[in-house]
Amino acid sequence: MSASDQDTPTADAPEADEVRGTRGGRAAGTAPKAPGTPEPPASSEESEVPDGVRGEGLTPKQARRLRVAAASVLLVALAVVLVVRLASRTSVLVVGVYGLAMILCGIVIELSRNGRTRLGTWLLVGGLLTALALDWLVLP
Template structure:
């Protein structure tokens, strides 16, 4: 095998990564353009989609920090794999909600955040000692 044959997969991987980044940037630009169109069509009816996304990202970020603090407090009082599991999954869920909101899926993110946090609280109350 020649050296040029060995470089081909690496070059394809770099091209694929660049293509994915470009596609993601284009999707974000398209979502922003749609937000601007929506904002001009519906005057003063609640939040604009861009504001809703920012609000959900901020809410999920605050909850992520709060869950981290509660995890540290719970681990200080009682070390358990279940504690790490429940609060770790809730923190991962907050990260997923942040990413969904950044990509324009605010309703889905809201439902996941509410359902996931209620589930985490129920597991904390019912399962954890």
């Protein structure tokens, strides 16, 4: 063997590739790819979902914003109904029922802001149904 043959690494000496964590130009632990094999998509979602539209529904951020907006609209609507009801008949029960419903809307807004959207939705629906039932059954 000549001196020039001893200085050049051979294909059988993988020491340099092992130091970098690769073998033969590919990442360690990956199987070699057959020639002509098409590349798989980056993720299965990209191939199934056109133009970034997700079929799962709302994102958590969108759900929070939607529930905050719905509770805010209901809060304003309940305030208007409270004023109209107080103009027709002054009663502590009217203030109590609609005041509690407005407080419930505020609680739902805070729950939604803190990420508790499902709990907020159930409270909002249950509270509003209760307020309507009390209005129909209890208030004169």
